[in-house]
Amino acid sequence: MTAKKSINEFFTYLINTKKAAANTVSAYQLDISTYSEYAEKCGFDIVTAKDSDIEKYKKHLVSRGFSTSSVSRAMSSLRGYYKFLNVTGVIDSNPAKAVKNDKNEKKTIDVLTSEEVDRLLSQPDVKDIKGLRDKAMLELMYATGIKVSELISLNVSDVNLQLGCISCHGTESSKHDRRIYIYPTAVKTIRDYLKFSRAYLVDDDFEPLFVNIGGTRITRQGFWKILKSYAARAGITKPITPHILRNSFATHLLENGADINDIKEILGHSDISSTLV
Numbered sequence: 001m002t003a004k005k006s007i008n009e010f011f012t013y014l015i016n017t018k019k020a021a022a023n024t025v026s027a028y029q030l031d032i033s034t035y036s037e038y039a040e041k042c043g044f045d046i047v048t049a050k051d052s053d054i055e056k057y058k059k060h061l062v063s064r065g066f067s068t069s070s071v072s073r074a075m076s077s078l079r080g081y082y083k084f085l086n087v088t089g090v091i092d093s094n095p096a097k098a099v100k101n102d103k104n105e106k107k108t109i110d111v112l113t114s115e116e117v118d119r120l121l122s123q124p125d126v127k128d129i130k131g132l133r134d135k136a137m138l139e140l141m142y143a144t145g146i147k148v149s150e151l152i153s154l155n156v157s158d159v160n161l162q163l164g165c166i167s168c169h170g171t172e173s174s175k176h177d178r179r180i181y182i183y184p185t186a187v188k189t190i191r192d193y194l195k196f197s198r199a200y201l202v203d204d205d206f207e208p209l210f211v212n213i214g215g216t217r218i219t220r221q222g223f224w225k226i227l228k229s230y231a232a233r234a235g236i237t238k239p240i241t242p243h244i245l246r247n248s249f250a251t252h253l254l255e256n257g258a259d260i261n262d263i264k265e266i267l268g269h270s271d272i273s274s275t276l277v
Contacts, residue, residue: 001090003045003046003047006047006085006090007032007033007081009084010028010032010080011029014028027073028081031074032078035074038060039057047085047090049095051095051096051097051098054095054099058074068101078096078099079097081096082094082095109251110238110239110244110247111244111248111251111252112236112238114252116234116238117248117252119234119235119236120231120234120236122234123233124138124230126189126192129200129201130213132189132192132197134226135193136186136210137226139185139186139189139190140166140189141242141245141246142245143182144168144249144266145180145249145253145267146168147246148220148223148224150169151210151242152210152223154168154208155209156207156209158209161191164184165182166180166182167179168268178265178266201215210223223242224241224242227240250267253266260272260275260276
């Protein structure tokens with residue numbers, strides 16, 4: 001079987017039999033076409049390639065500056081291609097199976113120091129309707145470690161100021177509902193926001209907790225802009241994202257003696273390995 005025919009049959013299998021997503025098929029096409037071009041230049045047939053050929057190709061990708069994760073993805077694509085050839089009887093064994101992935105370097109997680117958090121939270125002007133809302137959002141994000149998607153999805157009925165907690169509903173990645181208790185400063189800020197800010201923006205029967213000046217639910221992009229603006233005012237030079245508040249919340253809890261399993265439950269992780277990172 002020619003290289004071109006084997007590749008075409010593999011993609012027909014991915015699309016028609018495996019029903020692979022369009023993005024997956026595109027990734028395979030890029031990886032295998034790049035590999036095929038390399039093989040042609042080096043003078044070997046990809047159908048009859050040996051593990052040593054694939055190992056050389058892997059080293060070639062590394063020498064060109066490809067990241068560990070990109071090289072691993074390329075090797076995964078080749079394993080899939082050769083597995084197909086093996087299962088369909090074109091080749092006797094999968095030569096890519098012997099080529100192992102390199103270990104990914106551990107990613108560093110950016111967090112704010114306690115002093116940076118204090119500076120950030122002190123930026124909003126609580127005498128202003130918008131500033132009081134922004135203060136409440138920032139305080140709640142840091143007090144609970146919730147995701148920005150969870151923050152903007154909160155409704156007034158999810159907040160219990162008497163008990164000092166919020167109810168956070170399950171999402172695609174955090175499937176179970178959870179109750180999270182918040183510290184007194186955050187409780188007071190939310191109470192002030194509801195009384196002196198939100199009451200002027202929307203009617204009592206409007207469910208979303210955090211709203212913009214136009215009276216509609218705050219968006220992810222809206223909160224991101226707010227956070228970046230206050231971080232710049234606070235002189236924070238680290239790359240700032242909503243997730244950095246979640247990371248900071250978890251890290252500071254751990255530094256102050258909280259149990260890792262309790263942090264896992266608060267963050268809504270289904271697997272403790274995510275919390276350990």
